[in-house]
Amino acid sequence: MKEDFLRNITLNQGIIHKVTRIYCDDEDDRKDLFQEILIQLWKSYDKFREQSKFSTWMYRVAINTAITNFKKDVKSRKKSEIEKDLYLLADEPYDEEKEEHLKLLYEAINQLTGIEKSITLLYLEDKSYEEISEITGISQNYVRVKMNRIKKKLESFVKSKERI
């Protein structure tokens, strides 16, 4: 069973990386959350009975683990370290516009609550309202309402940034 689990996780590990990226500001927190998600996935793997897709199940466990993860005090971290890690695409030549978009994206995401982050992540991943509802267990109607609020929140954040 473990080999089967490891194979599936290795193939779909991008999901865990994406969840940790959207929920954590610095590298250490991301590593801790990555490991915790792996452990929660392994613990509940025998309950996964292929009633849903493996990736859907993985998103669900990963998001639940991230939302119930304890947020450490942000004040204690060095902002420069967070920025360096989040925004730079080290392997590529510097692209000011792209870097600016990324910076804005992470800053905007940081304005959201844990639940809003989960819906935003799934939206960014091109998931339909039906899929978002299946993963989170939130009704489609609520997802729609939430998504509208998130859009407004992000738009007003971007506008306030553009004014500056």
Added chain:
Amino acid sequence: MELHDFKKAWQKVNADKSRREGLDSAKINELLRRRSSGILSRLDRSVKIGIWFLVFFLLLTLADQLLPADLLFPSEYRGSLQVPKWINLLEWVVNFMLMLSILLFVIRYRRLQSKTLADQDLRGTIEKVLSLLDTFKKEFYLAVIILLSGISLGFISGANKGFQSVQISQPPSILNVAIVVVAMLFLLSLILGSIFYIFHKGYNHLFGKYRDQLIKSLNELQEHEE
């Protein structure tokens, strides 16, 4: 910048990072074997440790009450270790409550199925984690109460012994007895209050903010239904 620009930026960063961050199955397996510092694992471990701690304490006090004194203490101490029957009775009451609590914790923990904590819908997961947190809180406070009961029983037993020895040599006046009893009760309350305050503060420092965070998320989910 519109939402679809965000989407493009997100897809770009993920395409780039997934090339660099990919782990092979050996590394994933190694991560699984390591002890996690994540709060769900820590909370689960804490509840289990709490249950074992209470079982250990119960066995220790049962051994103290049931095993013959000849086995436990050297002969020169046996006479001075005799405690009044009403203190023994109090100890039995505490032990019974402790047994009952352990049983309830184990039942509650099994019902929670903490193994599959994150494999629910969002609301179910938050509610389960809150229940687990609540179980741990009760265990924690029970352990504190046991500690305080132990201190109180020791204190009362010592005071009783002292009072009896004084009574034999020179019987004290009622006023003196009343002053000593009030002073001792004050001292005992001060000690118990300080210990309780320190543990209470410690618990809130560890899990208070976390609980608030979970309740906030749960309220956010409930907000729409209302």
